[in-house]
Amino acid sequence: MPALFISTMRTAVPLVAGWLLSLAVQAGLDIDSTTVTGAVTVALALAYYLAFRVLELAGTRLRGTALQNLAGVLLGWARPPAYPSVNDGLPPLTGNSYTSVS
Structure with a gap:
């Protein structure tokens, strides 16, 4: 079930962000048919x-x-x-694992 939430959010957030950006460009709160159409499209x-x-x-x-x-x-x-699980990531760094380049 976490993959469903993640994939839904990855779709919903850009749609909502685009809609909010288009509202910001208009710089007004007038609710006209274009704004309503945009909101309905996202929904x-x-x-x-x-x-x-x-x-x-x-x-x-x-x-x-x-x-x-x-x-x-x-x-x-x-x-x-398919999203990688948390355990599939890189191993944690230890205190001496960083090497500097001379």
Whole structure:
């Protein structure tokens, strides 16, 4: 489930940031049809992404590769993203592991 949250946030944050930047460029709080259209577009894009990511995860957990592949294709890529676990990172540095260059 953490991968779903991470991948959703990686999609939602740029969409919201772009929308907020477009509002900042206008430098006003007038709510016109363009602003409403932008907000609805962001909300629908996030709902679409989240719906198909949940279906993709359900297909993975139920070992239903057809469901997983269909949801993946509708997201633009047939496989879900794979994020490295915390344990796959670099080993921790020790006090004497840094060497200087002369």
